[in-house]
Amino acid sequence: MLPATGPPFGQTATVDALMWTAVGSLAAWLWLLLGQGFFWRTDVRLPRGDAPGPGGGAPAGSGDAAGTAGGAPGGEECWPSVAVVVPARDEAAVLPMSLPSLLAQDYPGPVEIFLVDDGSTDGTGKLARALAEEHGGPPLTVDSPGEPPPGWTGKLWAVRHGMTLAAARPDTEYLLLTDADIAHEPDSLRELVRAARGSGLDVVSQMARLRVVTVWERLIVPAFVYFFAQLYPFRWVNRAGARTAAAAGGCVLLRREAAERARVPEAIRHAVIDDVALARAVKRSGGRIWLGLADRVDSVRPYPRLGELWRMVSRSAYAQLRHQPLLLVAAVAGLALVYLVPPAALGAGLVEGRPGLWAAGGGAWALMAATYVPMLRYYRQTLWLAPLLPVTALLYLLMTVDSAVRHCQGRGAAWKGRTYARPGAAP
Incomplete structure (x- = not known):
């Protein structure tokens, strides 16, 4: 009796890597949902403080004893x-x-x-x-x-x-x-x-x-x-x-x-x-x-137009990464894992009939879209844009890479006719 044969070792390794990547993306989204300062909430609004106190004093409860010029007499408010x-x-x-x-x-x-x-x-x-x-x-x-x-x-x-x-x-x-x-x-x-x-x-x-x-x-x-x-x-x-x-x-x-x-x-x-x-x-x-x-x-x-938005982002994206190639590689890898892997894993899992793969990819994509909904509501936009966040993330990934290329070519941080060198190269 011949022994049972399975998929080639290389194919199995590839399948396992894809599965583990999808699980890693899902884990990343669970962390972002609960462990990144609830960044997705849009309820951080201007605190309501008291009006400035009388006669140039500080508002009640502030502990600021500095006076203010032009103070009003008596109990009138004095604004700095x-x-x-x-x-x-x-x-x-x-x-x-x-x-x-x-x-x-x-x-x-x-x-x-x-x-x-x-x-x-x-x-x-x-x-x-x-x-x-x-x-x-x-x-x-x-x-x-x-x-x-x-x-x-x-x-x-x-x-x-x-x-x-x-x-x-x-x-x-x-x-x-x-x-x-x-x-x-x-x-x-x-x-x-x-x-x-x-x-x-x-x-x-x-x-x-x-x-x-x-x-x-x-x-x-x-x-x-x-x-x-x-x-x-x-x-x-x-x-x-x-x-x-x-x-x-x-x-x-x-x-x-x-x-x-x-x-x-x-x-x-x-x-x-x-x-x-x-x-x-x-x-x-x-x-x-x-x-x-x-x-x-x-x-x-x-x-x-897209070109104007592209320039707005790319002029500072590489500066955000401190002009470090290793941080650029890490950022690209992170964007890919967090935003691009979920839809890819969902599609591959559905095509190959692998419930675990499409469940991990679909779960990560669902969490991604759900965290984007509050921002879309804040901007009064249709919620149908939420599932398109991977497309937007891909554009931002390309803008970031373009920002690095422009800096290497001496055209980085260009804005309204001026181009700025990275701080280490500035006089």
């Missing part, structure tokens, strides 16, 4: 002075939708706006002055710092100039760093200051709701925020003593004293991902930071 710094480079297309929202802020305390024209060639500065004349509101100063010196990114050089202008007003307690494409509801500044003073925070940052109109924006933009929250879970960011630190550069309320203590922006002058670098610097210096999703702060910048 705020300087709004807006770095702008060739922003004439979006400024009419964003700057009027700053000029219309319903803020009870002193506020002044400093728009720093970073070498614009489209009349950004002139347009800003015209909008201020048309809409009125807080005083607006438009100035230009000139070209950034070696070792500085253009945005941070502009921010430094705006902070220097604000420093001429010694009573300034808070700085609102906001991008030129960000529109604020009238109560935005008031609620940011209320949260900062009421909770004793040095940084309060809101992830602005990005524009989602075109097909490509719907496919890529919600995933951008989802992936960001996966890298920097908001609950970990907001936990005192935790190492995780991040901010969203479009809307950052920064206590001036904390900025000076952390040497911001000088200490991060070369950072391409400047918002995360700022949060890290403040947290390392002993400051308290908070990051969450915004309800009334929106980006008005359109990204109608």
